Amino acid sequence: MQEIPLSDVMSYDVELIDPGTSLREVIHRMRVHRRSCSFVGQNGIPLGVITERDLVKLLDRIIDQPDFADHSAETIMSSPLHSVTVNQSMYDALVISRAERIRHLPVVDGDQKLLGVVTYTNLAEAHFHVIELQRDMIEHAVESRTEALREANDELRALSLEDALLGIGNRRSMEVDLDHTHAVAARYQHHYSVALMDIDYFKLYNDHYGHPAGDECLKTASDFIKNSIRGSDRLYRYGGEEFLLLLPETGEQAARTLCQRLVEGLCGLALPHCKSPHNVVTMSAGIASTSNVSATSAVWQNIVERADKSLYRAKSCGRNQVA
Numbered sequence: 001m002q003e004i005p006l007s008d009v010m011s012y013d014v015e016l017i018d019p020g021t022s023l024r025e026v027i028h029r030m031r032v033h034r035r036s037c038s039f040v041g042q043n044g045i046p047l048g049v050i051t052e053r054d055l056v057k058l059l060d061r062i063i064d065q066p067d068f069a070d071h072s073a074e075t076i077m078s079s080p081l082h083s084v085t086v087n088q089s090m091y092d093a094l095v096i097s098r099a100e101r102i103r104h105l106p107v108v109d110g111d112q113k114l115l116g117v118v119t120y121t122n123l124a125e126a127h128f129h130v131i132e133l134q135r136d137m138i139e140h141a142v143e144s145r146t147e148a149l150r151e152a153n154d155e156l157r158a159l160s161l162e163d164a165l166l167g168i169g170n171r172r173s174m175e176v177d178l179d180h181t182h183a184v185a186a187r188y189q190h191h192y193s194v195a196l197m198d199i200d201y202f203k204l205y206n207d208h209y210g211h212p213a214g215d216e217c218l219k220t221a222s223d224f225i226k227n228s229i230r231g232s233d234r235l236y237r238y239g240g241e242e243f244l245l246l247l248p249e250t251g252e253q254a255a256r257t258l259c260q261r262l263v264e265g266l267c268g269l270a271l272p273h274c275k276s277p278h279n280v281v282t283m284s285a286g287i288a289s290t291s292n293v294s295a296t297s298a299v300w301q302n303i304v305e306r307a308d309k310s311l312y313r314a315k316s317c318g319r320n321q322v323a
Contacts, residue, residue, distance in 0.1 A: 013231065016041045023058070026050055034101050034231050080188040082180070083108045086115055094123040095161060095176040099169075099234050163237040165215060166222040174236035174244055181248055182300035185290055193255035193289040194300075195245040196307040197225070197262070200282045200319040202241040204275035217271065217281060224266055229258070244304070252289035259285040259322045267320060282320035286311025 017026060017038050026038050030050075041047040083106045084093045097105050097120045105123075107116045163170045169177070178194075185192050199205070199221060206214040218241060225243060226235050238244040247255050263285055271281035288306035290298075314323035 014039060016044065016046060018042065019047065027055065080184055080190065081106065082184065083112070084118070085110065090123060090126055091172075092176050092180075093118055094120075095169075095173045096180045097123055098161065099173075099177045099180075101231070166219055166237055168222050168226060168243075169234060169236035171237065171239065174238070174246075177234055177236075177246060178300040178304070181246060182290075182303070190249060191251055191290040193247040193250045193252060193287060194303050194307045195247065195255060195259050195285050195287050196238060196304070196311045197243045197245065197259070197283050197285045198311055198315065199241040200278070200284055200315070201273065201276045205273055205281070208275050220269070220271065221266060221281070221283065224269065225262055228262055228265060244307075250289070252287060255287045255289060256322055259287060263320060263322055278320055284311060284314040284319045285322045286314055287322065 013033070013035070015029070015033075015038070017029070017040050019040050019042065021040075029035070030038055037049050037051040039046045039049050082096060082100050082102055084096060086107055086109055093105055096102070097118075103120050105118050105120075106114055107118055109115055160170060161173045162168060181192055184190065199218065202214065202217075205217060209217075222235065222237070222243065225245065229235065229245065232248055233250075234246040234248075236244045236246070245259075247258070250258075263283060267278065267280060267282045269281070273279060273281045276282065286307045287310055288303045290303060310323040314321050317323070
């Protein structure tokens with residue numbers, strides 16, 4: 001089996017903090033960027049690492065200081081709590097755990113009472129085990145050349161969390177994430193926004209430059225968006241040349257500001273598109289937010305439908321803009 005290079009599996013979401021940085025600032029950065037560790041060093045060379053375990057050790061040392069023990073668990077707990085119900089699937093739990101970057105996901109019953117906990121490691125190991133079983137089925141199906149080959153391939157694709165071409169979330173995992181995000185928003189009276197983004201004149205691009213170039217265009221656009229959003233935002237392939245951007249805890253104005261920056265940024269890449277009036281690859285975006293509609297009175301499909309109507313307005317008004 002060919003060795004997989006570390007560059008294919010490593011995360012590039014890291015920063016090097018100066019040794020003189022205060023712990024208050026270190027903890028703040030870890031929280032804001034939702035990182036489990038921070039590297040410490042100078043001149044690009046890491047000298048050490050601060051992990052969550054190091055912070056727990058620090059907490060253990062200061063917990064007996066005056067008045068510290070008087071704080072309740074409520075004052076330091078994370079909320080809102082993300083959970084899964086016992087009747088949800090492993091796939092649902094894996095999508096939620098990965099989207100929210102949660103290592104320990106509580107499992108509750110229909111009354112929201114705690115039944116147990118599932119870890120991201122549990123989910124990943126189980127998921128990979130199912131995939132390996134499916135691959136074994138495919139190998140046997142190839143040997144016997146039966147209809148089971150097609151069925152096994154279909155089931156294997158159904159296990160995927162990402163779009164094979166773009167490396168972002170696929171339609172199925174998008175729906176699970178939206179369902180969970182909307183339920184949390186309704187329960188805690190929070191808000192979120194959805195943005196639908198569409199590459200302008202993409203059919204003309206495909207017809208002129210060819211489908212391989214079209215695939216590269218989509219990959220460039222999705223990589224640009226993915227690298228320009230916050231760690232808490234989630235990007236999915238909605239279909240064809242359309243992307244869906246899920247923005248938790250984000251109101252309509254903040255969503256508009258972000259999408260305007262994305263639209264202008266893609267245009268600024270100046271990817272040639274001689275069949276577009278803009279002469280470069282551009283995109284349009286439509287936004288909808290729960291901040292101006294009660295999350296309890298609508299389902300997430302209504303929010304996406306409103307975003308789709310906004311996208312249509314943006315395209316009707318000349319494209320390369322946000323509505």
